[in-house]
Amino acid sequence: MQSFEAGERIVNYGGERISKAESLRRCEAGNPYIFALDDRWDLDGNRPDNPARFFNHSCQPNCEAQLEDGEIWIVALRDIRPGEELSFDYGYSLEEYQGHPCRCGAPGCCGYIVAERFREAVAQQEAGFPSDCMLRPA
C-alpha cells in the first residue's frame, strides 16, 4: 500500500487512442472506460494494464483526471493515506449522466455521476436527457 502527496501523479490512464467514430461505436457497445481527449481523439482505457479503470467516481474525490500532452494522468488532489480508496470525478456531461446513479455518499452528491459544474443543474432537473458514457478530464 502506497501513500501519495497532493499534486502527485498516481498513475497514467493508459489506453488506445481512437477516433470519435470508433469511440461512439465502443460507447454504444457499453464500454465505460473511454476518455475524451480532444475534438478528434478519445482514449479507450479498457485494457488489463490500466489499473486506473477500476477507480470509482466520487463527488468528493481524492484524485483528479488531468489531460497533459495528450495523456490522461490520475493526480492526487490531497494527501492520500495508504489503503484509501482512490476516486476521481468522472466528469459526465449533462447529456451523459442519466443511467449513472451515484451512491458515493459525499455531501453535495446529487445522486448522479456528473461533472461538478453540472451538479446543481442536475439536482434541479432530472429528466429528458439520453444516457451515454464518456469520462472527461478536469
Ligand SMILES: [Zn+2]
Ligand atoms: Zn456522488
